[in-house]
Amino acid sequence: MAGQRTQQLADRIKVIVAQMLERRVKDPRLGFITLTDVRLSGDNQQASVFYTVMGGQEAIRDTAAALQSATGLIRSEVGKQLGLRHTPSLEFFLDAVPETAAEIEDLLAKARASDEAVAAQAAGAQYAGDPDPYKKHDDDDDEPDDDNGPQAAGS
Numbered sequence: 001m002a003g004q005r006t007q008q009l010a011d012r013i014k015v016i017v018a019q020m021l022e023r024r025v026k027d028p029r030l031g032f033i034t035l036t037d038v039r040l041s042g043d044n045q046q047a048s049v050f051y052t053v054m055g056g057q058e059a060i061r062d063t064a065a066a067l068q069s070a071t072g073l074i075r076s077e078v079g080k081q082l083g084l085r086h087t088p089s090l091e092f093f094l095d096a097v098p099e100t101a102a103e104i105e106d107l108l109a110k111a112r113a114s115d116e117a118v119a120a121q122a123a124g125a126q127y128a129g130d131p132d133p134y135k136k137h138d139d140d141d142d143e144p145d146d147d148n149g150p151q152a153a154g155s
Helices: 002-023 057-082 097-123
Strands: 033-040 046-053 089-094
Touching: 002 033, 002 046, 002 057, 046 057, 057 089
Parallel strands: 046 089
Antiparallel strands: 033 046
């Protein structure tokens, strides 16, 4: 059950960090931030906090700087609320999920446009050969050619 306990701790750390960013960290550089995930190491000594930021590159840089300066305050509050013997060290990482999702959406739009172009080309197309290229047997050819049939063993 160590995996379940680690996941519960990670979820609790996510809630505590989110509350701290909302209520106690008053850094003007802190942008519109969303915590996406918290992952703990196997020994619960290091917590990786993943986040996204609304805005451009400047907002991302400013938010990273604000998080870096508030890490000590956030870690001390995490330690107080969790009551663990060893408070995990916090490290913040910009989550690449939104950019990856945007790239996938672009690729899907290109594929959709390509499919529509192929469908438009195929709309007025005709077969190069027969519409039905498979050989068909006539009903008259079902009978064997010679009328003798099978020969008897004694003849």
